[in-house]
Amino acid sequence: MTPLLTTKGLSRNFGGLRAVDNVDFALMPGEIRAVIGPNGAGKTTFVSLVSGRIQPSSGMIVFDGADITSQPAYVRVRQGIAYTFQITSVFANLSAYDNVALPVQRTLSDGRSKGAVRAGVMSALDRTGLADRALMPAGQLSYGHQRLLEVAMGLALEPRLLILDEPTQGLADSEIDNFITLVREIAKNATVLLIEHNMPVVMQLADRITVFNAGKILAEGTPEAIRENAAVQEAYLGTAP
């Protein structure tokens, strides 16, 4: 099976800092992959390079067999790479409905009809449990609901690769359980790349885990293998048990 996403020698410098350093990475279709690592390890920079929000200093990104390194972000989104933001950035002054209508109306290739947009929006809001809040301004939703709205917008893009950047940050425990169910649902149709600090969530969801440290991949493997990996424990957990 060929990988959905590969990066070769991907690097990004900020001044003298090598935030992402010569990363070779491969992601199989249908996988849920978690990316973990200490703060400043380069996780967000790495997924920003993949989504096209920032340009790499060197290296190459291949998505579904095509070199996308030089493509602008919006073209990558159209090819199926969706990114949900670490810092919630829904359109606060627009209703939840309009927030989701933006991705829905763009992905509709066939219909010009209002009904098609409405159906698409309501299905994305239903899946995230926000349907009864459709007409509320997004800025007035609770923080947890704004995070879910962010996911709904990602879903509405019908992505092949959904990148979730710390999606459970700031969620209550009860909301996290629903969220895990939701991600499992999403993974039936899409590959998921998940940056996450909450280890129980990572352990429950991920098929494989990639550990970043100082801009490089430190380790990669199944949750069990990562849990046992001494180098990871030292870098990430700080102490050897």
Added chain:
Amino acid sequence: MSEASPAKAYALHLGVIALLFVLSFLLPEYYHGLLARIMVLAVFAMGYNMLFGYVGLLSLGHAMFFAAGLYGAGLAVIQLGWSVPAAFLCGIACGAVVALVIGLLALRTTGVAFMIVTMMFAQVFYLLILYFASWTGGDQGMVVPQPARVLVFGATSLELTNPTVRYMTALVLFSIVLLVTLAIVRSRYGRVLVAIRENEERTKMLGYDTFSNKLAAVVVSGSICAASGAAYALLFGYVGSSFASVQYSILPLLWVLLGGAATTLGPLIGTLFMYYVIDITSGYTSAYLLIVGIALILLVLFFPKGILGSIRQRWLGWLP
């Protein structure tokens, strides 16, 4: 915003148009003429609002688009002897072309730089008009001769110098542009424009090519402003370089701020309000601009979202 209460919104807009129609028969002569002028200039403000209100791009060069329409139509009649409809379309085409070129260049910048770049281009445009005085009449301007200002439909001909014809022509233009802006704002494209205003980076990450969308908005905005300029030349018969000066770039901004940015009817309210305040105060004192200034400061202090913007915020959330 775009799903709720479409019937109410259309009823309100058609009501305003009907009211303006009825006013034509009620107003005394002086105000009749003034309102015709205000409707044409409100079209200018609506074009400005398209870009400033909905996309959030603050241009200080829109006099250039108005003047492109004004001169495009005026020169077509005076120098080329074109008919009124052809000259009107020529004015709009000039505005669209200028907007496309300026948009391609100016949209490389954002924020303050965008303001400065648009203002510079408008200044260049103004100086070009003065430089080519042998065609444009320089700072004297030109008068569009009365015999040329006639709309011919088969056997009947309508003289645009006739006050009623002029008023109704202005009303037709105003109504078309009002309904077109309403339709744009409520469309999917309008939703994308607002999204760009609210958060351009996020809009890109939803797969939108924000540059093309903004460029299209500049062209639509420029064309509407040019339509206003072309109508001004043909209805009021004067084509002057003062309309290309920086003052006419700032006026539409003031009208829109007063009436309420990103409201469809705000530009009309703002233009109307400003004209009447000037009209009333100049009857009492020669320092009427002082009073206008104070009125503006009070408005910004107590109604920072403009007249209609504040009404929408406090009472009528469904206003488009």
